[in-house]
Amino acid sequence: MAVWLVLVAAAGGLTLWWQDSAEPQRHGWQESGPTAPLPEGWQSACADATPDEKGRALCFIRTR
Secondary structure, three states, rough: OOOHHHHHHHHHHHHHHHHEEEEHOOOOOOOOOOOOOOOOOOHHHOOOOOOOOOOOOOOOOOOO
């Protein structure tokens, strides 16, 4: 049983070591794709949205 535990611990350590050495290290913000464009006619769909005191309005658009 002790030999099995030592083998499992060693294999786990080697797996983590190999995995860390194979992956490039990324720090900070990750790159993302461009923002999806708004659908046609969004201006008319959001025309009745009431702006707040800073002039911002919230409008939900559902597409399929």
